[in-house]
Amino acid sequence: MKENTGKSKYVILGMLASMPLTGYTIKKWLENEYSHFWQESYGQIYPTLKVLVAQGLAVCSNKGEHGNGRGQIVYSITEAGRKELSEWMREKPEIEKLRYEILLKISFGENTESEVLIGHLDDFIRRNEELVKEMNQCMEQLNQLKGDGIDCTYSRLTALCGVHVYSAMKDWAVEAKKIINEKGEL
Amino acid sequence: MKENTGKSKYVILGMLASMPLTGYTIKKWLENEYSHFWQESYGQIYPTLKVLVAQGLAVCSNKGEHGNGRGQIVYSITEAGRKELSEWMREKPEIEKLRYEILLKISFGENTESEVLIGHLDDFIRRNEELVKEMNQCMEQLNQLKGDGIDCTYSRLTALCGVHVYSAMKDWAVEAKKIINEKGEL
DNA sequence: GATTTATATATCAAAAAGATATATCATAAT
DNA sequence: ATTATGATATATCTTTTTGATATATAAATC
Known part of the structure; x- marks a missing residue:
């Protein structure tokens, strides 16, 4: 079993x-709520869930008939898992590495019209x-929930970052267009 | 040889x-000028350079004593390479996938102080x-070059994006701090 | 009843990152 | 002069991550 x-x-x-x-719901949830700033594939989720169980950080309510198909396996966090998570939360976040293909194409601008x-x-x-x-829209929905007494401060913060x-x-991009057009007029 | x-x-x-x-100068240049929006590792650069030569998109002025050490190999683009580049320039840039660990930690905010x-x-x-x-600062330097008659519109645009x-x-982040503090005061 | 869609686990190949090994040349310190 | 250090330079290996796909079932639609 890999170190991960x-x-x-x-x-x-x-x-x-x-x-x-379940692994499946984790993937769906990531796609819907986290995809703007994080993504994971099945190829990481399923093996990682097994590692989590092996390390005692999660337990699975193994509903018998596993293998392929619909042998739904529900995972829950353990106390050890919460401790591990809490320790990671304190660690300084790594500097993000971004890949903007559009910036690459802009910087190679001389090679096209x-x-x-x-x-x-x-x-x-x-x-x-x-x-x-x-x-x-996401912010608005979350603000409504807030009105209903449900706290979702942290989800609102990530949406705010998106805004x-x-x-x-x-x-x-609007400014960049203007500058490229000016250059073309010379 | 892999497809890449x-x-x-x-x-x-x-x-x-x-x-x-050379492969080395490509890496250095990437680190200095492109790292804000793109990164490549040696593990990609050297094999890719070989693929480029194999596909006739680049040629290398193979200065004899290669292998390890300082057998400097300088690569130049061919006409076929320029054509391939120009075709890629027209293709729609892929949607960027970002990974902000800080946003992950913010959304898991309930699990820490x-x-x-x-x-x-x-x-x-x-x-x-x-x-x-x-x-x-980068913008200023590039604007000076512009004053000297050197066109660097595209580098200025990428720096502008950074700004x-x-x-x-x-x-x-400033706003987020405020919101978290307000939440804490309740 | 048949077909399609959503749920669900699992794995493999390819791409990318990160680390490291090797070697040379230039230069600064001893 | 010699030694140590740091920059130059190529190369490769392992781990991580992605993307695609195989398999199977339950639910919904037609």
Whole structure:
């Protein structure tokens, strides 16, 4: 069984901390709620769940007929798991490494026509505008829940981050278009 | 020899398009100028350079005594390489997948004390302020070059993106701190 | 009853990251 | 002069991560 020094372990522990989950629901939940700032694949989730159990950080309510198919295996966090999670929470987050293909293409701009770059920027603007809208809707929904007495401060904070970042990306792209057009006019 | 369907191929072609380079200088250049939005490791650069030569997209001025050590191998792009690069430039950039460990820790906020989160946010604010400063300095230097008649529009655009994004991240973190403190006061 | 969709576990190949081994050359310190 | 250090340079190996796919079942739709 591999060592798994990556972050998958803690992501899963963090999710299990709020409720028991199957590998499948972990994946779905990640896709819906975390995908803007984190992603995990089945190839990491299932092996990591086994490691978690082997290390005593989680237990599985193994509903008999496993193997393939629908032998639903529900995982729950243990006290040891909560302790491990809490220790990781204190560790300084690693510096993020981002990969923006659009910036790569912008920096290689000399190798194409400016119309191509403008086209990419237009797509990018549209996408980021949509994301800002999406994040704002998400904020509203969470604010309603807050009105009902349900605390979801931390989810609101991550959505708020989305609003900030996607707006900034959009603003940049609008400015970038202007600058490329000015360059072309010379 | 592996297929290498990833982006490394085009990143290297894009760099070779401006001047001939060794694997080492490609890595250094990436670290200095591209690291904010792209990164490649030696484990990708050296094999990819060989693939590029095998596919006729680059040629190497193989200075004899290779193997280990300092048998400097300089790679240059070919016409076929420029064509391949130009075709890739037209392709729609893939949607970026980001991994922000700080957002993960914020969303798992219930599993630690608010002081821990505030500490992470303070570090994050400091780092992003520095990055904004760095990006602005970079912009200034490039604007001077522009005054000297050297066009570096595309480098300025990527630096400008940094200014926008890092400012947005900093602003978010400041706001997030406030919200977490308010929550704590209840 | 048949077909499709969602649920669910599992694994494999490929891509990417990270670390490290090896060797050389330049330069700074002793 | 010699030695140590650091930058240059290629190369590779392991681990991580991704992406795709195989398998199977339950539920829903037609």
